[in-house]
Amino acid sequence: MMRVVLHQTHHNVADFEGVLKTLKELDLSAKSPELHIFPEMFTTGYPLQDIVLQKSFIDRHQFLMKEIEDWASGLSNENICLLMGGLKYSFQKEQDAIPSRIENVVYQVLPGRKPQPVYTKMLLPNYDIFDEKKYYAEGKESKTIEWMGKNIGLLICEDMWYSTLHDINPVQSLKELNTELDLVVNLSASPYNLYKTEKRKTRAKEISKLLQSPFFYVNRVGAEDEIIFDGNSFAVNGSNSLNQAKAFEEDKLSIDLPQYCGEIFDREDSVENTWESLFSAGIIVPPNGSMPHLKELDHDHCQEIIQALTFGVQEYLKKSYFKKFVVALSGGLDSALVLALLKISLKPGQSLEAIYMPSEFSREISYKASLEMCEKAGIPFHVLPIKGTHEYCRDLFDKELGSPLEDLADENIQSRIRGLFLLARSNQTDALVINTSNKSELSVGYSTIYGDSVGAISLLGDLYKSEAYQVARYINLKYNKLIPEDIIERAPSAELREEQVDTDSLPPYEIMDTILEGILSYRLSGKDLVELGLPQEDVKKVIDLYRKTEFKRSQFCPILKIKSKSFGFGYRVPISKNSLYLSL
């Protein structure tokens, strides 16, 4: 009997020492055959972007490979085989500084031998956040390896998908090898997004049936800036789930290799699982002709989002060598939700504080609700009124420039004084400023650049306002009413003018969010959206705001990515674009 061990590891990018330590601490004393599988680019972390080309990185990587070789040469238990993702650098001449070729490979490590690259990734994702064709050369053929009489099919991450846009289909070409497979393994570094875990497993079962073999999927854990890796490794056999690792934390699954037994389970209808289908957006168009709307988040998915965001922000905190968070609390939903998420995320030795910065337009309820929330949750709460500074600046402009601050200048400066205070507090206490903008605001530029848009990282930048409400309500259900009901129930307002509410200048969020999702995820035109049943006036207003505010998004902080289409690294558009093409 062979045992398969999936190592769902958690290392930073370029954590060469940590990787070697993980290997050295493995229990490799098995009395019978044991196959240990590690994620894609286990040796280096993922994504590396340009640092894969940096000489110091290459040198350090080559040194690690030498260390692994030394370690492997000291192993003697023939029951052990390791498969781990890594990089293979090739040079035209031995002394070249610049590699002529870089491949994303599977290394096989056997006792007493030098690690061997046995397979090169064939399908290099190059859409959205992925730039793999920028750096890597693609593999040209499917491979299996034999070990202990078992025939092992190899795939790396994207290889398990296929697309009508690609000429290659690695799963199909594995089948066309016409060799009987005992198991198929997929080494992944697959970013998290909502609804993706289900899709991976559905596709895995489909592959298991197609190749008549159990299927083992091992994914890394971690977060690199905006990109979160959820782990969620698993094994399936036909339509049967064998085992499932945890989400967002290191884990290990040991599974005795079963015979393929797809036949005794119900066959599911084959579904189309292409990578394009990962990009399906969430608009529901009711058949009865009523208004299209966003798909609502159920409790499980609210919980998953909370896990993803709290994990992602903790990773960023750790890698930035900070131990404190600071948040500007406004009395509105977004900042309260961010505060709640940070509170949920806190680990021993870390701290969190809230700064409330009222203006002359702030209402008493904002103060009370903010204070109530912090008192209940035991979060230090500070008040720093902006009124005096605002008045001082007003007078200064009047006196020095003969030009008083009015209208937009007078609204924006309030938001920017808050940014100023928040950053000064961050400098003072060595705390990471967490941004509080949501995806709806970002999309229409309903924020002030260098004002409420400041921050090291954004938690809500991939959640529409209507979704933020759903997550907030779930938090109150699950986490002892962390967020005062007053905050959830009141009408959203930027409080930059007397009696201002968001709907003065924006359509209702449930309509706006649907329009935005149509533009961003479905890439629909205004005409399409109106045909779907959305109000023409609102569509026009949203498109108009969206296309004028690219400059704000372009200087925004990284946004924890939880959707298939998000602002950030994978969103690439001209800033000063001629936006005629977007008009209705």
Added chain:
Amino acid sequence: MMRVVLHQTHHNVADFEGVLKTLKELDLSAKSPELHIFPEMFTTGYPLQDIVLQKSFIDRHQFLMKEIEDWASGLSNENICLLMGGLKYSFQKEQDAIPSRIENVVYQVLPGRKPQPVYTKMLLPNYDIFDEKKYYAEGKESKTIEWMGKNIGLLICEDMWYSTLHDINPVQSLKELNTELDLVVNLSASPYNLYKTEKRKTRAKEISKLLQSPFFYVNRVGAEDEIIFDGNSFAVNGSNSLNQAKAFEEDKLSIDLPQYCGEIFDREDSVENTWESLFSAGIIVPPNGSMPHLKELDHDHCQEIIQALTFGVQEYLKKSYFKKFVVALSGGLDSALVLALLKISLKPGQSLEAIYMPSEFSREISYKASLEMCEKAGIPFHVLPIKGTHEYCRDLFDKELGSPLEDLADENIQSRIRGLFLLARSNQTDALVINTSNKSELSVGYSTIYGDSVGAISLLGDLYKSEAYQVARYINLKYNKLIPEDIIERAPSAELREEQVDTDSLPPYEIMDTILEGILSYRLSGKDLVELGLPQEDVKKVIDLYRKTEFKRSQFCPILKIKSKSFGFGYRVPISKNSLYLSL
């Protein structure tokens, strides 16, 4: 005799109406054969990034193609042929919203006929700022077309280069068609960078000789955010230059097609002209063992940089629908240089103003030099002291939080109050804020995020400090001493503390800039730099600062790109990276 007309056009991205207007205004009355050549992606502009996938863009593009078809069907002069760059969208089914394939093609337009795609770009650049493999499908074969008995070889931009990293070499495969060519045309949308124009022409002559044919190169003019297209179209025949269009403006070249006559000119030795060679950096390592240093900018290149930057910033202004610039003048070199460049760039109806924002640490010479510069150049000069606001904030923090602003918090808030004022002034007067950071500062994070790093666009972000001096001195030589000598001669200082000068915390700029160029353009390791002869202590300090400050660069505004390796869209690195790999 055939005449070749190169149309060096200047359109914004997605300027469908402008493109059609250009076509309709052509003089197509030629009495003998005339071949009109337009740049790559003439119909759409370049780069398009994600908007190439947006439904409204696709719809509008398809409509333009129909309009061009209608226009062409009305033409009757058989002496005319047009070759123009454009996109070809393919759909699996006619009603599909999502294209199954997008190609970057040459359209041939003949009188009375529908425009035909005749060639697909083979070499899709996917390095640095280029993402073409994200969007486009590559052509698989070289093509020639015949018109009026002439055999025309076709290339699109990158096709003229080759690389040891690629399997394809379109120039070579054009040669291998073994057909006699009467002319070769290259339709380009090739971004500007320093020293690139010379390299293009050297390579063109090489191709002309290789293919035994005159070579016509037509490039677009424009600037899309940070990327500048310089035009500089030309024709060569063997090693002979036939004609040369202007830089950074629309132009037209008419050239009577010559016979290939490479033989009668001197043959140059074949040079290696790969795209990697475009990435050569500018470090000079003296053979006598003295300190390595950056290559100095000669007068011609200083002039070219001034042209590129003034053109680029004007394009951004125009597309942002602004007519005014505002700059924070500090009394230092960078802001004075930015002011000078903007002054040089000004067009009728535009205006420029300077704001001087002294703190308690600002020295009298800063005020005097700033005032002198503005008076001489006729630029409105305003003084807005930050001292009062700074003190007000200090007191507020002390009073409300019991924690006075000290050290870094107290330094940074000064820079951020300047940012606050500058943005308020921008809101007040509807002026675009131009950033004043240089590449050296950006590299080591010697700036305050949301403080002196604010702005809509950066002019100096691709110029090292030592290069900024060279350009400033050239401006004083050429443009009537625009910049007071006091500003050029004094020691650089951020003036955030008493008597502060940059070299208190940074190595001398001539050493630091060389180290930075080594890291950024050559991707060298610290060890390599020390081996080159740079001081170990300085190398260590620079690497340390560089790797800790990615977060500042990640929220920076677009930087007009004038080098082969720049910060911005083509610079892709993790922000919260584990930077072990960069250590000495």
